[in-house]
Amino acid sequence: MLSLELSNDAELQLLQMRHAEEVFSIIESNRDHLRPWLHWVDDARSVEDTKAFVQRCLEEFAAGTGITCSVWRSGEVVGIVGLTSIELLNRSGVIGYWLAEDHQGKGLMTMACHALLDHAFGNLELNRVEILVATDNVKSRAIPERLGFRREGTLRQAEWMNDRYVDLDVYAMLREEWRTQGERGA
Numbered sequence: 001m002l003s004l005e006l007s008n009d010a011e012l013q014l015l016q017m018r019h020a021e022e023v024f025s026i027i028e029s030n031r032d033h034l035r036p037w038l039h040w041v042d043d044a045r046s047v048e049d050t051k052a053f054v055q056r057c058l059e060e061f062a063a064g065t066g067i068t069c070s071v072w073r074s075g076e077v078v079g080i081v082g083l084t085s086i087e088l089l090n091r092s093g094v095i096g097y098w099l100a101e102d103h104q105g106k107g108l109m110t111m112a113c114h115a116l117l118d119h120a121f122g123n124l125e126l127n128r129v130e131i132l133v134a135t136d137n138v139k140s141r142a143i144p145e146r147l148g149f150r151r152e153g154t155l156r157q158a159e160w161m162n163d164r165y166v167d168l169d170v171y172a173m174l175r176e177e178w179r180t181q182g183e184r185g186a
Contacts, residue, residue, distance in 0.1 A: 002014040002067065002069065002119075004069070004115040004116075004119065005115075006108070006111040006112060006115055007111065009073055009074045010071070010072060010073045010074075010108060010111065010112075011072050012069035012070070012071060012072070012081065012112055012115055012116070013069060013070050013072060014061065014067070014068075014069055014070075015054055015057050015058070015068045015069055015070050015080065015082075016054070016058075016070075017051060017054050017055070017058070019054065019070045019077055020047055020050045020051045020054050021047050021050075022070075022076070022077040023050050023054070023070065023077055023080065024044065024046070024047045024049075024050040026077060026078065026079070026100050027041065027044050027050070029100070030100050030101050033100075033101040034098055035162060036137075036161070036162075037098075037134055037137050037140065037161070038098060039159065039160060039161050039162060042162065057082070060084065064086060064088065065084070065085070065086045065087075066082060066083065066084040066085070066086055066093075067082060067083045067084075067086075067116070067119070068080060068081075068082035068083075068084070069081050069082065069112070069116070071097075071099065071108065071109070071112050073103060073108060078099060078100045078103040078108070079097065079098055079099035079100055079103065079108075079109065079112075080097065080098055081095065081096070081097040081109065081112045081113060081116055082095065082096050082097070083095055083116050083119075083120055083124075083129070084096060086124070086126070090127070090128070091125065091126045091127035091128065091175075092126060092127060092128040092129065092130070093120060093124075093126055093128075093129050093130075094129070094130045094131070094132065095113055095116060095117075095120075095129055095130070095131045096131075096132075097109050097112065097113065097140075097143070104139065105139075109143055110143050110146050110147065113131075113143055113144075113147060114147060117129060117147065117173065117178060121175045121178045121179070125175075126175065127174060127175045128172055128173070128174055128175070129172070129173050130170060130171065130172045130173075131143070131144040131149060131171045131172075132155070132158075132168045132169070132170055132171075133168065133169050133171070134159070134161065134166045134167070134168060134169075135154060135166065135167040135168065135169050136166065136167075141169060141171075144171035144173075145171075147173070148173065148177070148178075148181050149171035149172060149173045150171065150172055150173070150177075151169055151170070151171050152170045152171065152172050153169075153170055154167050154168065154169050154170070155167065155168045155169075155170060
């Protein structure tokens with residue numbers, strides 16, 4: 001089972017069926033916080049819906065097309081981070097994430113993405129990782145910017161977000177850039 005330590009009190013664990021109730025509970029208590037940026041929130045109405053999501057994630061993991069992890073702090077699940085749309089031919093993938101509101105602003109998701117990038121460029125030998133984020137989602141955009149991703153452009157009205165189309169900023173990191181950052185101590 002995949003497990004990546006982030007700090008003394010934080011880690012990533014491969015999302016498992018046993019996490020479904022905790023994940024649903026976090027979604028339920030953060031629904032208003034998550035809804036403006038995540039179109040699926042209104043479809044996550046029960047533990048069964050969350051179990052169906054976990055099952056899809058486990059199938060992607062088994063197929064080698066995705067890795068979805070629960071983010072843990074002090075022994076509790078506080079969010080999700082995933083490397084999805086893994087394409088072995090192009091050696092690429094896309095990172096997505098969300099975090100409970102009361103755990104934001106502490107660098108936790110930046111650490112989680114950093115660990116996932118180390119895994120993506122190291123163990124999986126990917127060449128390119130993207131993060132797509134709603135242009136107006138300032139907090140979420142700060143993560144790829146903090147990690148040294150390059151903003152490559154904007155996909156106009158690219159995603160239906162509950163009641164409107166939103167623009168998505170495309171950020172990308174290449175393996176050689178990640179390695180160079182590591183050598184500089186970034």
